[in-house]
Structures are given as structure tokens and as C-alpha cells.
Amino acid sequence: MSLPVTAQHAAAGGPADETASTTGADPTPHAAWLPPEVFRPLGTRRVLVHGAGLLVDTVFAEVVRACAGHGGRVDRSAAGPSSAAAPEHGAAPPRPEGEPAAGPVDLVLALRGPHPLPPAVPPGAAAAPAGDDGPLGDEGFLSTRVDGVTVVLADAPAGLLYGLFHLVRLGEAAFTGDRPARAHRPALRRRMLDHWDNVAVHPDMGQVERGYAGGSIFWHDGGPNGDRDRLRAYGRLLAATGVNAISVNNVNVHATEARLLTDRLDDVADLADLLRPYGIRVHLSVTFAAPVVLGGLPTADPLDDRVRDWWDETTRRVYARIPDFGGYLVKADSEGQPGPATYGRDHADGANLLAGALARHGGVVHWRAFVYDHRRDWRDRSIDRARAAYDHFAPLDGRFADNVVLQVKYGPVDFQPREPVSPVIAAMPATRLAVELQVTQEYTGQQWHACYLAPLWSEVLDFRPWGPPERTVADVLAGVPGPEPRRDGDLVAVANVGDDRFWCGHPLAQANLYAFGRLAWDPYLDPAAVLDEWIDLTFPAPTVGDPALVRETLHAVLDDSWRTYERYTAPLGVGFMVDPDGHYGPGVDGYEYSRWGTYHYADRDGVGVDRTRATGTGFTGQYPPPWSQVYESPERCPDELLLFFHHVPYGHVLHSGVTVIQHIYDTHFAGVEQVGAMRDRWGRLAGVVDQGVHDRVAERLDEQLRCAIEWRDQINTYFFRKSGVPDARGRRIY
């Protein structure tokens, strides 16, 4: 046949063609979770902002804007703005140092010391909360309401900014009754988004690798994007969630992108300048081969003095230009990227080389643990990609410098809808870790399918690597000491934002971005509560209809959407039954004979990957007790992971009481029914929410239903043809 490959993909169900028609740069990006309405409670008040510094200027500018829009009043005391922020917002000029704000105030946002607190702060409002007199740190804040005055205090400007957005979330409640003093501090010191954005359009991966929201907001066609307002708006949205670090280019570093480190550093500095007022530090993905491809050295051997000197000097230049530069992100010896293995060195040698260059400037290296053999022979069942990260890195525990952060994907394979939590997290007590999530929906519907991922992330964060009642993954990242002292770590995610009008292609995918930031600040939050926050901010009380309708509908659509996606795509822990090109839509055998790994080994008798120590790849042995025993046993293994760990007959009875094959049929029929219900529920919001938002979501739910039916029919047909077992309920299988 003679149609272009892309046309074949479109014919095969990939929506790539339609995406083009509905995304792309838009002069008026959607307000997302910071529409003007949510600043009304604050903007109708009399506010005093006290303190100096760039981020205090940002706070002041936000309050000025809010009051300008809603009739409130804002004053500023202590050191005046260190930038021209206030005047340009046309508010009253700040008073000279020490002079009190005029009249009574409803809200004080104040930086503690070096300046005395303004008299407007009621007596006692500055007292530490009962049982919590610890330092607030660089980003923490104290909030309280006493004698009708709401007070936010911080010891550093960033704290005041986070305190401001805390009030925005609280809304009117922030100004009602008294509120006991409470200290707020981020559980994780670094809350980071990795953008897989290419500066130059890649012939295969495009402008944004695994990007489903149009082009890049950072880069366009080989250079800076240029939409500076859009970038400020992005920084502001992220600050409201708590994100404080961004890597601005793809971990697969191509030729043009490599040069961001050197002769294109100004482009990075410009982004840093735009994001700095929002408390966000810029990081850069670098190629380990930089000393060769950029420095002209004959080697990139991490133990070679010339190489070390090159990195030292190059890094010095970076910090001379960007004093608060965050650090380097490195994908090494993975999927074709260069690394220390080329020179017979290991990952610790490689990571410590860059760490050394960064340490003196306060920077960190994020070194990805996503290392595996993507040239494996599908015939060899002993090779197990799930083992790779542990096998490569666990032996290196203790050898990484303090400013190396080993970045581990949440599962042992690759962002599948359902995986066990990576065993690496329990295996490296002496190593600073980052858990890598994927906000961009590579394997979860590519922002054409509504799939709220916070419940998945919470399951990961709440997982107890050593079993109950030991620490959770969240505890580990927060640095809660266990039997051994523990270094705190980061939460990182691959971003889902592009130059699409709705930021994420799918307006409901904004909830994933919001939830990531919030869970990175407080990994113990309830995903449903986070969704409530997002709903209240993104869909302020509708002008028509029942105000509860929007909230109920969005919960009905999103609360269970991840499990719904799992139902029609990935039964019982089987992954990668996906079209190998683009990872959208079904391809049951897509990877079964692939060098990228094999994931179900389905035959006429059974299905699943035997990863046991007894008869399989031994992957279960990478877990400490009790999981090493639980996962080893087909009887004790949780249903949702059974086929990830075991190859069982189709007639195997699950804890749920149904057989594996019937579970496959049931969940796929149920998944499609649920998508249909999601679509119907959303339909009822026509005329209630913004027309543009409603149309875009409706369009995507139509496609989700079409695609879910395709998943259902292909997977059910595949397993019916193989097993020969009819559906117990006699539904149509082809």
C-alpha cells in the first residue's frame, strides 16, 4: 500500500493529526488555576506587605494586581521594592522605612528581620505555633489570624510568596474567624519539573519529546520561544503549586541543545531571569560527551584531568552568568546516550565528576537511573528490563557525592499505568534520591484521555518499601531517618506543558500539573483534596446552574480516571501492550518480539512475566521483606500486579474471585462503560463552564471513547483467540 506512514498511524487511531488542529500557540493562554476571581477575597482587603527582596516584590505586585481588580488597598513598609514592580502596577508608592501603614489592615504579609515587624501585626500573631518552634527555612511560612487580622510571616522572601498562594487557596476562609498559628514548610526541598523540550525540532521526536500540548513554551524552531509573557505566566502558575526547579531541555541532548551549556548559555540565563521572580531555579540537561563535542577534547573520561578541568571551567562560566543556576540533569549510558561506560568507568565516577564541578557553586547533579539494555534479544527470557536500575545502581550506594541526586523512575520499567514501586528506593540508604514521575501522559492517553494521575502518585508515595509500619516513599524523600540516617531527596516529574492554549492540550490534564506541585510540597496530601483545590481555583463558582455541579462532575470524571485507563489498557500489571510508534492506542504484541523488552509472553495457556526467584528472572529478590516474599508468591501477590510478577494460566483465580481471563474481559468492558459515563457527565456542563474549555474536553472525551473501544476489542479479541475461553457474560468479542 502507498499511503504515508503518518497517514497509516492516523488510520490506526493515533490522534496526532487532530492534535495539530487543536493545539498550537495562542495569544491568550487559559488562566488555569489562577483566574482573576480567585484573588477576590484577598483583593477586597486592606493589605500590608512588609519586607524587601525580589520575591517580596513579586508578592507585592500580586497583591497590587488583586486589589486593583477587586477594590482593595495595599501598602508596603520596610525596605522598598528592590525593583520597579510596584510603580509599574500603578499602586501607591511605598512609604519610607519604618513609617507605619495608614489605618487598620485585614492582612499582613511580612518578612521577619532584619526589620522590626510593623505595628499592624497584632500582639501574639508572631508567636510560634504550639509545639512547633522550628525554623521556617528558606521557603516556609507561618500563617494565623488574630483579632481580625490575617498574618503571614516568613523568614525568607520565597516563604512569603508561598504564603500568599496559601491564602489564595483558602479564599474567604482566610479572612473568617480566628485561625491558630500554623507553620508551613515544604516536605521536599526540591520540587522539579523536567521539560523534554528540544531547542531544534527533532526529525523524529519533534519540538517536545513525548509532548502532547503543541510546541515548547521555552523553544521554537532552533531558538528561544520569545513569548516572555507566557513564560512569566507559567512561572506564576508553578509558584502557586510549589514547584521551585525546572530543567529546560530534553534529557536526550542533541547537537543544538548541547550548546546551551556554552555558547547558547544566554538563552538559559534569559529563562532564569524570567523564572527567578517566582522562586524557580533553572537546571540544564547536559550530554556526558560535552568535553568532546563542545570542548574538543579527545575524551570525556571522568577520571581524566583535562575533562575535570573542562567541566570545572565550563561550570564556573555558567554560574558567572547565572548565579542561582540549579545544576545538571544527565541521562548517561542509556538508550544511546553517551556515558562513563565508554571509558570503563561507572555511574558514580560520572556523576561525581559533575558534582565536583557544581558543589562549590551550590549546584546539584540529577543523574538518571533509567539505564537498561535496549538491544536485548526477545528470545532470552532471563533478561529482565525491570532488574536493570537496581543491578546498575544498588552496588554503587555510598559512592555518590552529597550533591548527586539519583533520579529513579517510580516503577522498575517505564511509566506504565501500573507497576510495582522501584526496588531501588529501598536499596540505596546512603544515596540522595529523586523519584521521577511523568506528568506528561506518554503511556496514559497522551492528554487525549482524561487520566488524573495523583492517585497513582499517592500510591507510590504511600508505599512502604520495608512494609508497614516502616517508612513510606514520602518519608524517604522527606529524609525521615529509619534504621539508618537518611538523606532527603526530591520529587521530579516530566512536564506536560506546551504552547497549547490550555497549556496541556487537555484542560483536565492541568489537574495533573497542579497536583504534582502540591504533592511535591506535601506528599501526604489526599489526591481528592488536591483535586478539590484545583477545581475551586480553576472553576470558580459558575454564574449559572448548581454551584456543586461542577465539583461533582469533575470528581465523577477524574477521581477514578487513572484506574479506568488501567482497566481498558493494562490488566493485572501487564504493560506495553501499546503501539510501539507513538505509544498511543493498542498493540498487544507491539513489544512482544522487540529489542526494547517483552512484557506479557501470552500463549494459549497463560499470560504474564515470571519474575520470581524460584522460576523466573529473580526480580522479586531485589525487594526487602515483606515484599520479596509477597511478590514471589502468586497467592500473596496483589491482583493488580499479578501478571507483572507471575506467568499464570488463564484460569487462575484472583483474590477478587474471578479468573484472569474473565478479569481481562470484565475490566475492558467496564473501562469502556466508564469512559462513556465520563463523557455523558461532562456533557451536562455545557453552558455551565467556559465554552472553549467545554468544547476541548468534549472533543477529547469523544476520542477517548473511540480509543477505549479499540483497546477493549483488540485486547479481548487477542486473548480470546489465544485462550479460547468465552466471556462468561456472553458479550461480543471478535
Next chain:
Amino acid sequence: MSLPVTAQHAAAGGPADETASTTGADPTPHAAWLPPEVFRPLGTRRVLVHGAGLLVDTVFAEVVRACAGHGGRVDRSAAGPSSAAAPEHGAAPPRPEGEPAAGPVDLVLALRGPHPLPPAVPPGAAAAPAGDDGPLGDEGFLSTRVDGVTVVLADAPAGLLYGLFHLVRLGEAAFTGDRPARAHRPALRRRMLDHWDNVAVHPDMGQVERGYAGGSIFWHDGGPNGDRDRLRAYGRLLAATGVNAISVNNVNVHATEARLLTDRLDDVADLADLLRPYGIRVHLSVTFAAPVVLGGLPTADPLDDRVRDWWDETTRRVYARIPDFGGYLVKADSEGQPGPATYGRDHADGANLLAGALARHGGVVHWRAFVYDHRRDWRDRSIDRARAAYDHFAPLDGRFADNVVLQVKYGPVDFQPREPVSPVIAAMPATRLAVELQVTQEYTGQQWHACYLAPLWSEVLDFRPWGPPERTVADVLAGVPGPEPRRDGDLVAVANVGDDRFWCGHPLAQANLYAFGRLAWDPYLDPAAVLDEWIDLTFPAPTVGDPALVRETLHAVLDDSWRTYERYTAPLGVGFMVDPDGHYGPGVDGYEYSRWGTYHYADRDGVGVDRTRATGTGFTGQYPPPWSQVYESPERCPDELLLFFHHVPYGHVLHSGVTVIQHIYDTHFAGVEQVGAMRDRWGRLAGVVDQGVHDRVAERLDEQLRCAIEWRDQINTYFFRKSGVPDARGRRIY
């Protein structure tokens, strides 16, 4: 995972990346089947060329070149050259009209009438052969050897050119003893190659769609290729095989290519000028939407006067520029191409529109019957792509103008290694037909696998659509009347040539191009005899080693290579178990759930597509007896087509005595063994044949073996996992 799609393909076995490194334009293209040595027998003789005309000039120039290289002598009589051909070859200036050539001659190549034959022609040499005094026509010739003089006579210049290459094939035998007079005429009047070459590089299909030999020899990056010597060499090679027509652009006509018909017509005229001296007429693929996209009309409705006028005027301009222009090739209402269906008209309306514009200029329309629904639902087993051409066109028999040639692929689907012959051939007695073959190896190894296709084509040409002893497909194309008068037709093939040094990527793929031309001239030729011709011409007696070794080796490598390819890829008539991207390498379920058609329906019990009238799609009913009965019956159906027509249990016993499943295992193991043997045999020619040729072939045989093993293991594993039937011989299946 995050590697580019192309890298995934490379990892999956596609050799596209390697192709780039081994093809591409080369200043000294390979001589193929016209190396200087093969002109020695002719070039050492005393030759007289008699006659005038452009193609006689070509003959004269060939003889001059031969004699210059090998010491012979050439004279020319009768009207002098109508071009400056002779002087530029540095031969003796032609004598004035009527003056006899000096001294005795060994060979006379003479055009009969209007001029008297030269006295050098021995008495009786001009007599018609016994029992054959029919006209020689535009391309026929008479050859004989009397009294030590070899004589070739023709009534038209093209005949003399074909006579010359006939002598080249004969070699010394043409000058030995006496040879009775014999008339040679092409069985088919049009012997045509379709180039699927794009003028502008297509984002998905590249410069040449389904091209596996580098870039296009006609076009480069949006304009003419510019290598005029290469094009002359190509015309010369084709003339030596008998090809007399070429379509110079892709049947999928994109924007740039559409304009070849109008403002870029000069580019086509230039190609016509280059190919005319070799008796080759140029044809053009046009888009049915041309009146809209080029003419600015609101419609392309074939019954609209404005549309007809536009085609008339456009065609008049074409002939004003290219008087011997061949005609139009059209892919309409197929795979997204526009056509008459848009306006509620049928294919006869569309084809006759263009035929009308061409008729007065002597041009023809090749209208492709490759029309089917490529948006079908895989769930619906009643839809059968194999039925499509017959269903669309059979009802239109008798409605096509005399200068419409309906171009039918040899099989009902799409160039698979094994298909039944298309039922359309028997179904349209009142329609002029062309059978379309595919020299380019889209589904037969893409010129990385050695696959001599002449045996496949001969099976098609020897097939008797009405059963023995009725006419063969070759008879039908040759216009042999049956119960009804029959219009003669054409043999057409999709070309396999690019700007690769070896023309075809794989030097042995040259044999396919050569064989196509020869079979188009004489469809009754034996493929093995054609291969002998090609071997003797391409590999003249080696300087070292046993002269028989090359011939024996090439027969060992090529004679059975098509069936070998079939063995490791397409058992029992199953097609399309191929990677949907690129069609190279295995993908057993690649099309099983595809909108492009479903081809095996394998389940745990059996495999095959039920195309019977009794229980299947009814495709067997498109054949006349006896095939309608033979194919309907699983007992009578030939083994090699069983799964094309029937869905049978794995345990079904073939005529060969083995079960279907065991046949699948046996043929796949055997196929790989045969490729290994081909590789070993070729190895023995190291140092015997040209080093460049040997290296290129050796490189490709290595890849063929790797790929054949992949086919074997994936297909055997797939069917073993489904059927559960172990290999009777206990060989390794994964």
C-alpha cells in the same frame, strides 16, 4: 522509552539506516548487463549499418563504440545519419547515398525500404522465414546468417535497435555457422516501467516511494536530477531488455509533481529527449484533481464540459511539447487519491475523460484497478480487500475507451510473495488490460534480500484463468483471441532503480529489472534461461577460476530465492505478517487489527482467511470454473494458497502430507538454512567477480540471514504459542 522512532525501527531490524551508508549517487555507475566485453563479438567484425532515423543513429553509434573498443570496422550506407552521432564517435564519415560499403562485411544491420538493400546483403538473406511472412511491425526484426554474413533486417528503426541487442545476447554464436531466418516481434506492444519517484522529497515516503536504491535518477530535491549521462545509460540498459515506456513520477501525485503536467512540462520533455534515442516513450502520473489544483476550476467532474475542455487543452499542450508522449497513469479513488467518485461518477467516466483528450494524439491512459477500502473495520470479517478490484471494475467491462488500459496488480491484494492471480483478468474480455508487477521489492526483501522474481512472474503469466487448456495470462495480454475477440494489453512493473551505484541497491536485483523487460517482450521465456542471459551479460567470463563457477553459483543463489523468501516469511498464502512501518521484517499481527485489512485471523485452533462462497467472503466466486471450484474446496485448493482461501485447523493435513502447523515450522527452518547456503555459495566468488559487487552482495546476504532468522523465530514462536503444537523435529522455538 525515548529513542527516535527510526532508531526503534533500526533496532527492530529495519536496515534503512545502513542503506544510506551504502547507496547514493556515484559518478561511475555499474555497467550492469552491458559491460564493454559483451560487445566484443560485434566489435571485432566488419559491420555495415544501413538506414536512416534517430534510432538507426543509435544503432550506428553503438556499433561505432563497439568497433572502437575492439578493433572492428563500421560503415554506413543509405541516407546519412540524421544526427551528428557518427562524427562524434570518431568513425569514418558515412558514404554518399547508394555507394556500396568497401570490401566484404561480417554483419549487416539494415532498414528495409524506402532504400534498396545494400549489395552486402547476401541473396536470400532477406527472404521471409518459412511460415512467417507477417509484417515485422514497428519493433520487430528479422535475423539470419547466410554465407558467412550475419544479417538483421527491420522495417522500422526500433526493430534494428532490438536486433542489435539480440546479437549482443547471442555473442559469438551470432557469427558462427549459418542461422535460419527468424522473425522476432514483441509479444506485448507496451513494456512499461512505473517509477514511483517523487520530484520533491516526501516527508514520509522520501524521494522514491517504496524505493530501496537511494535517490531518484530522474529527480532530486524538488527538481531534475541533472545526471544526464546516467539517464542515457539507463535508457540504453532498458532498450537492451525491450522496455519501451516509462512513467516518470509517483502514482501518488503530490503538489509539486502535479505541476509536471503544466508549468514543469519542460522537465518531462527533457527526459523524453534523453530516452527517445532508446525507443522509450515517456508517460506521466497525473492527479485526477488537476483541473482544480492546476486549472483553478471549481470541479474535476469528468462529465463537466469545462473539465473536459481543460484536459483537452492541457493535453494538446503536452503533445505540442512532446510529440511522442506516451500518456497518463492514474491512481484514482484509491488510498486517499482523488477520483471520479467525488462527483458521483464511476471509473469508466473518469478514464474515458482522459482517454478522449489523449486519443487524437495517440496516447493512452493507464488506469489503476488498485482500488479498495483502506478504512475498513477489522472486526467485520465480511469485508475482503481481495474482492475490491473485481467488485469495482468487472461491472464496467465494455465501457472503457479503446485507449484506456486498466492496470491490474497480478494478485488481488498487494504484491505479496504469494497470491492467487487476480480474477479481474478473466472478468473483463472487452477491456484492454495491463498486468502490474513489482520489480521493486516492497514485500520481498527491499533489495536487501536476494529474491529473483521472474519465477513468480512466470507463474502469473503461465496461469490459465479459465483452466487448462484455455489461454494463459500471457495469451490474454498478447491478444490471443479466445471465445471472444481480445484486445491486447501491456505488462507493467514498478521500477526498482535509484541513483545507487549498482542501480538497484542489491546488484543481484538487477536480474529482476532485466528479466522484467525480457518477459515483457516474450512472456513465454523460461526464467532460468533469462537468468542465463543476464549472467552471461553481467558477468562475462572471469579472468580467474572456473568460468562455470559464476553461472553455477548465481543459479544456486537465485533460482529458488523467491520460494526461499516465501518459506521464511509467508506460509501457505498468508500475507502481510510484516512490520506495518516500512514493510521490512516480521510483524505477525502487524495488520491483524488494522484498517488496511486483516490477513490471517490466527487463533488457538487454526489460521487463514475464509474466502469461500459457502462460509466466507465469497471471493472464490470471482473466478470462472475450474478455479471457482478448486479454490472453494480446502481439499482441492493448492497448498501454497490454502490459507489465502481457507481458515483451517493447525492439524489440517496438506497435499504434501504434513500438517499446516508443521509446514509452518518446516518451511521457516528450511528457509533460513537456504539463506545460509546462499551466503556460503556467494562467499566462494570472492576474488572471482568484481570486488565492489562481491562486497555489496556479501553485505546484503549477511543482513538477509539475520532477518530470515528473525522471521523464522517470530513466526514459529507466534504460532507455537497460539497452537501449542510442538515441532515434530524438536527444533528450538521460543
